[in-house]
Amino acid sequence: MSNILVEERKVVIPGEALAEGLDYLPGENTYREDNKIYSKVLGLVSLSGRVIKITPLSGPYIHKPGDKVIGQVVDILFSGWRIDTGTAYQGVLNVKDATTRFIKKEEDLSKILGIGDFVIVTVTNVTSQNLIDLSMKEPGLKKINGGRIIKIGCNKVPRVIGKKASMISLIKDKTGCEITVGQNGLVWIKGPTPEGESLAERAIKLIEEKSHQEGLTIKIEEFLEQNKL
């Protein structure tokens, strides 16, 4: 006999029992012990088929292959760069994944990317020890020039982007800024005017603050209308 002990979309805390019996399967951020499935983080219950998982409401960014992230060059290696993505683990961007141009053996890598530069990259590989490989060889990935970088919680990223990127395109349209949201919570905003950038920054901060409310897109639209440049 198996049954669910909590409702879907309910907020649960670590150690709370979610389901009984072997008919359900423990998904992300849950674990099974003695016939019962328990939560492992503070988050929302979600059920898909027989799998119970928890969507975390807070917590660190965990690198996943395919994620687009924003990072800062912190060191230059023999054949690449060490990139800080604002987590406990630094990634490595190899020269061959950074540029299509031929790089001579003795070439000074700091001419391509210097220490302190920000880059938009994707995660290509993550090991069990959290060694991270990065790549800059896809469209849209590049060294960042100008604009500003702001930091938001990585769990709020889906909210800032919105369903089918609805939220982010709304802000882009209204402020005329170019915006890139990294999955690690860093956001790059570059606009034609500092005022536009500032407005986009305030809008994103507002989304972060009100992320657990309904009808957020409408609220942000109102906010942008009121503060129109």
Add this chain to the structure above:
Amino acid sequence: MVYKQRLDGRKIDELRPMEAKAGVIPNADGSASFKIGKTWALAAVYGPRELYPKFLQDPKKGLLRCHYGMMPFSGSGERIRPGNSRRAQEISMVMTSALEPVVDLSAFPNAVVDIFVDLPQTDAGTRCAAISAAAIALADAGIPMTDMVSSVAVGEVDGMVCADLTYNEESYEGIVSDIPVAMLHKTKGISLLQMDGEISKKNLVKALELAEAATEKVYELQKKALTEKYVRDQDGKGNNNGKSEYEPEFETEDSRE
């Protein structure tokens, strides 16, 4: 001299009024405030982050580090020297061992999670308040945990077994024992058990039974503090049958420049 009624008129199993809130320190990755009577603990969690010096790194799992401190003006008004002391070091150590059984840092090798707990005001039971606050702050920081830890002190004051002793009770004339207990909610395992003073075997068993009921009350408050942060209606008050309006969406940006 027989202790018949508690100095502040509480029942023997009654805890002092408690208050808890998650997310009180915006700069931290997770934080909590926990008050029990006049004892007040503030906890902040930072991490997982890079761990230096490098020889402390463990390639198998992350490290949990606690820092306990009483603020200079806490206590009775006698200035407490800030920084590390013999006592603070011990409490930091027992806090770490009280929390370690539930915190799962296997996903964060070579990293560290730092917990800082400071007490603006103290009236006995500080290590218990510190542990309860730290557990809320860890959960608020989104650190994977298999269970919650709740902590409360029990003891015997001149023949009476009671829960959550105040400073006045601890310094009561006669035989007094003060036993801080930290208990895991799910398994009822004990992760902290210390004692000052003396107690008979019979009363110790009685005191631990009292601790089980008392930590359960602390657990309920911890749970409330954590869910309250996310469950509120549009005006930011009241609740919505325990459900959040936060809608998780898993879209990624598809419009690439």
